[in-house]
Amino acid sequence: MGIYGALSSAVTGLRAQAHALENISGNIANSQTTGYKRIETDFLDLIPDAPIKRQVPGAVLAQSRGTNDIQGDIKTVSNETFIALNSNGFFVVEPKVGQSDGNSVFAGTNFYTRRGDFEIDKDGLLVNGAGYYLKGLPIDTTTGNISGSVPEVIRLSNAFLPAQKTNRINYQANLPQLPKTTAYVATTHNSELINAAKYVGYAGLSTPAKLTGTVPAPAVTDADLAEGATRFADQDTLNVTVNGIEVTFEFTNDGTVAAGRQAIDISPPKTIADVRASMQTALQAAGGPAAESAQVVLDGGALSINLGNDYHASFSITGASANVTTNFGFADGNKSSAPSIPDFDTIAASDDVLFKSNSVAGGAITVYAANGAPVNVQMRWAKVDSAAAGGTDTWNLFYMSDSTASGSSPMWTSTKQPYIFGPAGSLTNDVSTSELTNLTVNGVSIGKVELKHDTNGVSQFADVNGTVNVSTLNQSGYGAGEFVSVAINDSGRVVATYSNGERIDMAQVVTAQFNAINQLKRLDGGVFATSSESGEAILDLSGQGILGGALEASNTDISDEFTKLIVTQQAYAAGTRIVTAADKMLQEALNMIR
Structure with a gap:
């Protein structure tokens, strides 16, 4: 069997190298095909059963191996509906099987591809260069949420976008x-x-903090305390506390008061008008910011203190002498009304x-x-x-x-x-x-x-x-708008742009993953179908890995294919020499009996 075995092994080798050459030629031919996945050749040795000391290398079998898990170069393009995948997933697509009443008819069968050169056709569908239509899930334009769970061919509408009220x-x-x-x-x-008292309709509704004493008998008038009047005595006091700032008034005949007190001159011929004016000046000067516009006035025969243009602060009365209590009607603990x-x-x-x-x-x-x-x-x-x-x-x-x-x-x-x-x-x-x-x-x-x-x-x-x-x-609102363009973003959302500037999500591109990615069945147009070895598709709705405005090139490396071509050619040539040598040896064997 030696010569015949060698001849048989050489023939299987020639067949295997021819198969490798076919794969190499196909890879080189598709080096510019978008999303193409090259096919590698694996060689499997076939060993005949024999004792260990009589074993021979045997024949060889060539088989194809996919490279679906090897990504091609991704390049940026200007077309906004072109997409690529930066993952091991596939786009879910479907071929059109015909037309019915002017509408495209689909078989409902899913195929899978890495070819992402999708463009809008006359029916508003996204189709790639191989004639396969992109599938995804529709999006509720009101909520922006995905509706449905079964992928369907993405349909775009160029109808006007209705207005949405701002809510x-x-x-x-x-x-x-x-x-x-x-x-x-x-x-x-x-x-x-802002001061409400200065505005139309609010002037009478704003009131500062105010305290009006009781009307003494006889009632106080501005003419009181004229020369010879005796309403107050020297060293009478009155404390007014505005927002924590205490002002102590001391009434005096000679201008002498204790340190820190405000002198109120009651020496003849001072009148109540003079007293009020002195108190008002002292309160505005020593009562802090809230008392800068304070007023001391007569109100129906009683003395009244208010904070003028301040509508936020309040004040209280303490330390009122007997004469003050009698003539002004103020007593210890009196508090102003709340400002309004x-x-x-x-x-x-x-x-x-x-x-x-x-x-x-x-x-x-x-x-x-x-x-x-x-x-x-x-x-x-x-x-x-x-x-x-x-x-x-x-x-x-x-x-x-x-x-x-x-x-x-x-x-x-x-x-x-x-x-x-x-x-x-x-x-x-x-x-x-x-x-x-x-x-x-x-x-x-x-x-x-x-x-x-x-x-x-x-x-x-x-x-x-x-x-x-x-x-x-x-x-959240917008006016009506006319359809302008469509794009697919990096989240896999198909986004329509309208003349009113709105960008509305229309659909979500669905991708598919496989446990045995290299066991998919290869079909025309760069698409794949599931097989019993690949397992069923695992759908992903997240849009992860999708790149908008990009395309994946073929993963064929020309220089690598040329190297494999030279090796394959040499291996094939060597195989032919084995056949030639075996043939000559058989001829010599036959010549021995002649």
Whole structure:
């Protein structure tokens, strides 16, 4: 069997090298084919059964081995519907089997490919250069969530995108602890706050802290304490404490008072008017910022003290001498009334300039009505109270509701949601979400809109510029739009772009993984089908590994194939020499019997 065995082995070797040559030629031919996976040749030796000392190498068998797990080079392209995979997955595709009533008909069979040169055909379907159609899952355009679980051929529509009403405004900002409005004066107490008493409709609703004594008998008049009058005695006292700052008045005939006290001259011919004026001057000078505009007046025959233009602080009375109690009606422990600050609902058009000088810009955003009508919402923040004034740091947010208003008609509207901040600059009340119940701007009704700040979305930290720093401002609505283009992003989302600037997710590209990736059955057009050896596809809906605007090249290495070609050629030539030698040896054997 020696010569015949050698001849047989040589023939199997020739057949094996011919098979390798076929694979090499196919790899070289497809070196420029998108997504092509080269085929390697494995050689398997076939050993005949024989005793150990009589064993021979035997024949050889050639078999193909896939390289589906070896990725080709990925290159960037300008076409936004071209995609590549940076993983061992495959795109799920399906061929078209015909047309019915002008519609494409598909067999419902999944195939798998790495060829990602997908383009839109006349029917709005994504098809690659080999004629296979991309499959995925549709997306609910309202929620942005995937709907369905069975992949289907992705269909795109070039219909108009209907308008969507704004139902949410996402707004996050930092408000300055000290708003530097145009009306702010560093030396004027509370000038950073909006003063309701100056606005149309609110003037009579704002009242400062006030305390009016009881009417003495006889009642006090400004003419009292004229020369010879004896309402007060030398060294009578009265303490007024404003926001923790105590002012002690001492009535004197000779101008001499104890250290730290405010002298009130009652020497003849001083009148009650003179006494009030002295007390008012002393209180404004020594009572701290809250008393800078304090007033001491007569009210129905009784002395009255109020804090003037301050609508936040309060005060109390202590240390009142008997004459003070008798003639002014003040007694130890008397406390002022609480200041009254009304909540703003609207700002009249006539107060527009004043309002802008008392507030800071908070940004502007375009929102949309149900019919797609756009309106511009301008926002401004006004600080209505502060800890420095004895209250709490409180802000109101306003939006321009009617830019054409005039006179006493409302131009600005409050959201009616107070924003109250603690010393650390964080909200002390939960305003992660506020609601605009009937947002209407310039006659266009938007309806209910959620003003969403999220947790810690609105803060109050010191800002040297004294302005509002808006970090997030967007909304959920849009007007109608015309289809412009489509692209596939790096998350595998098929995104349609419209003339209104909206980008809507239409579908999610599905990819498939296999346990035995190299055991897939190869078909025409760079597609693969499952086999019993490969196992079933494991679908992935996450879009992981997808690269938009890219293509995977063939994984064929020309230089490597040329090397294998030379080796194969030499091995084949050597095999032919074995056949020639065996033939000559057989001829010599036959010649022995002639």
